[in-house]
Amino acid sequence: MAFREYKIGSRMFAFALGSSMMITLYFPSKDIASVQATETALNRQLSFGRIGGFSVEDPFLKGQGKPVTVYLNKDPKTGSPIEPVTAYVYPVGVPFPSGLRHPRILGAGVKDLSLGQGRIADAKESSGAVFVVSAAGFNGKTLSYIENATATRGWQPSEALAAAGDANSRYIGSGKIMFVREGCWWCHTLLPEETQDWQYFGAPPMLGDFNGESPTAFGSDRKAPDLLHVASRNSSREWMTMHFYNPRLVQTHSIMPRYDYLWGEKDAAGNKIDYDKWRAEYNEYIAGKRVYAPEVPQPAAESEARKLIDFVMALK
Amino acid sequence: MLKYLFSKEEDIPPGTAAIFFGFSSIVWFVLGTGLGSFNAAKLAFPDFVTGIELLSFGHMRQVHVLAVILGWISMAFAMTMMYITPALGNTKLWSEKLGVWNCFLWNIGLGLGLFLLWNGVSSGREYSDMPWFIDLVVIFGVLFPLGINVWMTIKNRRTQGIYTTNWFFGAATFMVIVVFLVGNMPEFFNLTGLTEAYLTWWFAHNVLGLWITPVAAAISYYVVPKVTGNPLYSHRIGHLHFWSVVVFYSTPAAHHLMSAPLPEWLKSFASVEGVLILVPAIAFVSNLLLTMHGKWRMFVENVEIKYTITGVLLAIPLNMQGGFQQTRAINWYVHGTGWIVAHAHLALLGFSTFLEAAAVYYGLQVLLRRKVYSLSLANFHFWMLLIGFSTYWISMTIAGLIQGAGKIYEVPYIDVVIAEHPYMIARWVGGTMVFIGNVVWMYNMWMTARAGTPIPAGRLPHELAYER
Numbered sequence: 001m002a003f004r005e006y007k008i009g010s011r012m013f014a015f016a017l018g019s020s021m022m023i024t025l026y027f028p029s030k031d032i033a034s035v036q037a038t039e040t041a042l043n044r045q046l047s048f049g050r051i052g053g054f055s056v057e058d059p060f061l062k063g064q065g066k067p068v069t070v071y072l073n074k075d076p077k078t079g080s081p082i083e084p085v086t087a088y089v090y091p092v093g094v095p096f097p098s099g100l101r102h103p104r105i106l107g108a109g110v111k112d113l114s115l116g117q118g119r120i121a122d123a124k125e126s127s128g129a130v131f132v133v134s135a136a137g138f139n140g141k142t143l144s145y146i147e148n149a150t151a152t153r154g155w156q157p158s159e160a161l162a163a164a165g166d167a168n169s170r171y172i173g174s175g176k177i178m179f180v181r182e183g184c185w186w187c188h189t190l191l192p193e194e195t196q197d198w199q200y201f202g203a204p205p206m207l208g209d210f211n212g213e214s215p216t217a218f219g220s221d222r223k224a225p226d227l228l229h230v231a232s233r234n235s236s237r238e239w240m241t242m243h244f245y246n247p248r249l250v251q252t253h254s255i256m257p258r259y260d261y262l263w264g265e266k267d268a269a270g271n272k273i274d275y276d277k278w279r280a281e282y283n284e285y286i287a288g289k290r291v292y293a294p295e296v297p298q299p300a301a302e303s304e305a306r307k308l309i310d311f312v313m314a315l316k
Numbered sequence: 317m318l319k320y321l322f323s324k325e326e327d328i329p330p331g332t333a334a335i336f337f338g339f340s341s342i343v344w345f346v347l348g349t350g351l352g353s354f355n356a357a358k359l360a361f362p363d364f365v366t367g368i369e370l371l372s373f374g375h376m377r378q379v380h381v382l383a384v385i386l387g388w389i390s391m392a393f394a395m396t397m398m399y400i401t402p403a404l405g406n407t408k409l410w411s412e413k414l415g416v417w418n419c420f421l422w423n424i425g426l427g428l429g430l431f432l433l434w435n436g437v438s439s440g441r442e443y444s445d446m447p448w449f450i451d452l453v454v455i456f457g458v459l460f461p462l463g464i465n466v467w468m469t470i471k472n473r474r475t476q477g478i479y480t481t482n483w484f485f486g487a488a489t490f491m492v493i494v495v496f497l498v499g500n501m502p503e504f505f506n507l508t509g510l511t512e513a514y515l516t517w518w519f520a521h522n523v524l525g526l527w528i529t530p531v532a533a534a535i536s537y538y539v540v541p542k543v544t545g546n547p548l549y550s551h552r553i554g555h556l557h558f559w560s561v562v563v564f565y566s567t568p569a570a571h572h573l574m575s576a577p578l579p580e581w582l583k584s585f586a587s588v589e590g591v592l593i594l595v596p597a598i599a600f601v602s603n604l605l606l607t608m609h610g611k612w613r614m615f616v617e618n619v620e621i622k623y624t625i626t627g628v629l630l631a632i633p634l635n636m637q638g639g640f641q642q643t644r645a646i647n648w649y650v651h652g653t654g655w656i657v658a659h660a661h662l663a664l665l666g667f668s669t670f671l672e673a674a675a676v677y678y679g680l681q682v683l684l685r686r687k688v689y690s691l692s693l694a695n696f697h698f699w700m701l702l703i704g705f706s707t708y709w710i711s712m713t714i715a716g717l718i719q720g721a722g723k724i725y726e727v728p729y730i731d732v733v734i735a736e737h738p739y740m741i742a743r744w745v746g747g748t749m750v751f752i753g754n755v756v757w758m759y760n761m762w763m764t765a766r767a768g769t770p771i772p773a774g775r776l777p778h779e780l781a782y783e784r
Binding site for chain 1 (some may be wrong): 358359360362363366367368369372373374375377378408432435438439441442448449457478487491494495498502503506507508509510511512513514516518549560562567569570575577578579582585620637648651652653654656657719724725726729730733734738740770
């Protein structure tokens with residue numbers, strides 16, 4: 001580096017690259033950090049848990065260490081009927097999402113309400129907690145905030161799970177792991193565009209809809225319908241079950257892969273699933289030798305298919 | 317190769333690292349394009365191989381992408397850096413041993429990362445799919461040793477100035493480390509929300525803009541003057557190219573998220589900067605084509621020039637598309653469609669691959685001191701790549717326009733899938749041609765090492781007539 005030119009050159013290089021980083025990293029992050037979390041963002045992060053991809057608590061993406069979303073119509077502590085409410089149950093040791101770990105990312109107002117009325121600072125991962133999304137006035141505006149129901153209402157995770165039962169429990173966070181692991185997002189975007197898309201796929205997301213969520217998995221290459229609001233278009237669990245097992249049962253021209261392997265060994269009734277038999281019968285059906293397609297097995301409660309369907313049915 | 321890992325530096329013949337990198341890159345290219353062809357078959361025929369988790373599209377798509385980017389393209393870059401950087405500095409590679417270790421760790425790290433990805437262990441972020449501990453291996457086991465070798469070789473050069481190619485090599489190895497460190501921050505620190513989404517695309521954009529594009533261009537700045545014997549047309553235009561890449565290509569990352577709820581000023585800024593990509597593009601293309609003055613017959617007769625100039629010519633549609641498709645006026649139509657897939661393959665399989673293939677052909681012949689085994693097979697490889705790529709590009713562009721129309725005119729999505737079907741078959745045919753061409757190339761280079769005509773000292777490979 002004996003040359004004077006190279007001294008000038010390397011300083012020019014540092015200046016050029018530094019300015020570029022300033023504009024493309026520093027200014028946008030200042031801007032994005034000031035965004036206030038919407039109700040959607042609170043629901044999303046509370047149902048997904050800490051990370052939707054690889055994480056130390058779930059290194060092989062089996063859907064471990066994720067919260068359970070439950071629908072409650074009675075108070076889990078007293079058993080008395082209440083207005084139906086969606087609660088997010090974090091059993092002991094399940095990591096909290098970013099909004100609870102770093103409340104500043106919730107944005108002004110939401111952070112203050114969550115820390116004040118919501119008492120989220122009292123929640124501990126080591127003892128588990130139950131959260132709900134509530135609303136209250138803040139500086140003349142109504143804002144949604146996270147409420148730590150374990151602190152405010154005395155709801156314990158195990159009680160909330162017992163009160164809801166399996167029928168009212170949804171494994172949305174684990175389902176998102178399946179969505180990422182199985183690469184659903186390579187073809188299905190989660191981002192209706194700011195074009196005519198809203199007429200078919202629903203409204204594009206708002207600025208604060210993603211605070212606390214990771215990965216956002218917007219997708220870039222849309223080879224299939226957008227899914228951000230899919231459950232609002234099609235709320236049939238039966239249709240989803242058949243479609244995941246073999247998409248061509250319900251949509252002849254679909255190019256989606258079959259996800260029958262997510263059913264695992266046994267179906268909901270505990271019977272062993274005979275895939276070879278099913279495929280042979282399906283091939284006969286395609287060849288016109290059978291009138292009806294073979295019956296799709298009901299996924300078992302703990303199967304990965306059930307979790308993935310829970311996730312997709314929560315995309316409203 | 318294992319022998320040289322524990323040899324003394326002076327016992328390792330010069331060029332060893334480059335040769336290992338060269339053959340590794342070809343093997344990854346065969347693997348990557350084979351996976352690509354398999355994936356394309358699944359999009360055309362969804363029940364082709366079905367019901368097996370590890371052979372489903374969602375498990376293999378990212379393996380194809382990262383095998384060609386980090387395996388083929390980046391290892392071919394490393395190969396060229398290992399022999400071009402010292403050649404241009406009239407010196408030896410700073411550490412041949414570090415180069416051999418670099419190649420070893422690269423193959424191990426990438427193999428492990430892709431194995432995990434294949435099994436679904438993914439961060440869920442496109443292009444930075446690898447979990448963070450693999451990213452750390454890539455940064456500190458792969459990119460950093462490469463950078464040190466390049467920087468130290470440039471520093472220890474025995475020439476007074478630094479040639480254009482080495483500016484790019486030195487700067488790009490530095491920038492790609494910055495890009496990997498910053499772009500993977502969402503995984504290192506669990507950043508969330510729009511920050512995560514934006515940094516995902518900041519990474520994806522800058523890996524292309526500050527690593528693949530400049531290094532590919534730098535390679536051709538070496539190959540064309542070296543093989544034709546013409547001096548580079550203009551070093552000043554080279555300066556313009558270099559500085560405009562640093563300034564204009566590092567800024568438009570947000571144009572990948574044109575329809576996401578990012579700050580509007582950022583999208584507008586990115587869009588304007590995105591058009592300015594035409595500045596380095598025009599500088600590069602004109603400089604290289606003018607360097608060819610008086611030697612255009614070599615475009616037909618010489619295989620390295622044929623590859624390089626084809627790559628340079630493909631930079632014209634690449635940058636015309638790239639500059640304009642990201643403006644709002646066009647992006648709303650093509651965003652998220654097969655058009656973008658076609659464009660990505662134009663960049664990586666068209667422009668970039670042709671430039672690297674030339675340098676790998678040339679470098680292996682020079683380093684092995686053997687003329688390429690069969691020129692006919694090399695030409696066959698060229699035409700399989702070019703026709704296969706063109707089939708892919710044209711079919712996916714048409715499919716993308718169909719998808720765009722379907723999006724804008726609210727056509728039920730399944731009708732778009734039906735309309736795209738013929739183009740999906742064409743894409744599979746094109747991709748398979750590329751794969752077959754690469755298998756032939758692997759055979760050809762293997763035979764070159766074993767049975768190519770020896771090149772006498774002081775001669776260039778293309779100066780030799782064929783004996784057989």
